[in-house]
Amino acid sequence: MTSNFVNVGSARVAYRVLGKGPAVLLVNGTGGGDGHWGDLIERLARSRTVVTLDYSGAGETTDDGAPLDLPTLARQVAAVVDAVGPPHVDLVGHSLGAAIATVLATERPEMVRTLTLVAGFLTADEPRLKLTFELWRRLIAADREGFIQLLALTTLSDKFFASPLAAHLDALAQGILAGTNWEGLARQVELDLRVDIQAEASRVRCPTLVIGCAHDQIVTRTRDLYERIPDATFGEINAGHQAYFEASEEFAAKFLAFADGLHPPRRLSSSAY
Numbered sequence: 001m002t003s004n005f006v007n008v009g010s011a012r013v014a015y016r017v018l019g020k021g022p023a024v025l026l027v028n029g030t031g032g033g034d035g036h037w038g039d040l041i042e043r044l045a046r047s048r049t050v051v052t053l054d055y056s057g058a059g060e061t062t063d064d065g066a067p068l069d070l071p072t073l074a075r076q077v078a079a080v081v082d083a084v085g086p087p088h089v090d091l092v093g094h095s096l097g098a099a100i101a102t103v104l105a106t107e108r109p110e111m112v113r114t115l116t117l118v119a120g121f122l123t124a125d126e127p128r129l130k131l132t133f134e135l136w137r138r139l140i141a142a143d144r145e146g147f148i149q150l151l152a153l154t155t156l157s158d159k160f161f162a163s164p165l166a167a168h169l170d171a172l173a174q175g176i177l178a179g180t181n182w183e184g185l186a187r188q189v190e191l192d193l194r195v196d197i198q199a200e201a202s203r204v205r206c207p208t209l210v211i212g213c214a215h216d217q218i219v220t221r222t223r224d225l226y227e228r229i230p231d232a233t234f235g236e237i238n239a240g241h242q243a244y245f246e247a248s249e250e251f252a253a254k255f256l257a258f259a260d261g262l263h264p265p266r267r268l269s270s271s272a273y
Helices: 040-044 070-084 096-107 127-142 144-155 164-179 182-192 198-203 222-228 248-262
Strands: 004-008 011-019 023-027 049-054 089-094 112-118 208-213 233-237
Touching: 004 070, 011 040, 011 070, 023 040, 023 070, 023 096, 040 049, 040 248, 049 070, 070 096, 089 096, 089 248, 096 112, 096 182, 096 198, 112 248, 127 144, 127 182, 144 164, 198 222, 208 222, 208 248, 233 248
Parallel strands: 023 049, 023 089, 089 112, 112 208, 208 233
Antiparallel strands: 004 011, 011 049
């Protein structure tokens, strides 16, 4: 897909749009781009306008290199929504993207029709998660191939390694090694280590679905996030942390049942979202 751009503060933020129908905006996790979503973008674009973006630190987005924070990234997401023009979106956030999405839902509640948080975490001040992010930081600085190997081991489940896709891991790793903005990734990991959305989660008022990944070895306390959000719904998919490579159809079914069940899509004109 061809990228469009919107200026937000010091950043020139890249975003992409595919499909037609009610708008869904996907906010990826640390270091992710559109490849993060597997075939989910095409799957949802059958009935939705799917919006994706590169927030600061990844992809085609450029900025001044300053330390990142959640409100800044939430404003980047909001600017993309304003640029695309739907009255509101069904907002999906994964991992770090779930924290960004939660902040946006509290800062711009009129913009978010529903909120879906996958493999999200309430705070990085939890021993296992903190250790993971500290190890990421060390490997990004000293052993990038080792970092990629660690990601494969901890974000993908046995189901993936038993599938034909596992034969392509070496090629995927080389693509990640060559294509990653490593300085930007390091900035995002520093943000991971500072995440604390306990206050924001308590203020979410839109319908919210929190989804845990049954085989997640990185975020193991997604239920903490679910329990903090008033009247949230909890679900689980049969996947590791990198959920969309293993269970995109399962996720899409849960998301569409949730969002369309609350707000059945109307027949739209060719110019409407």
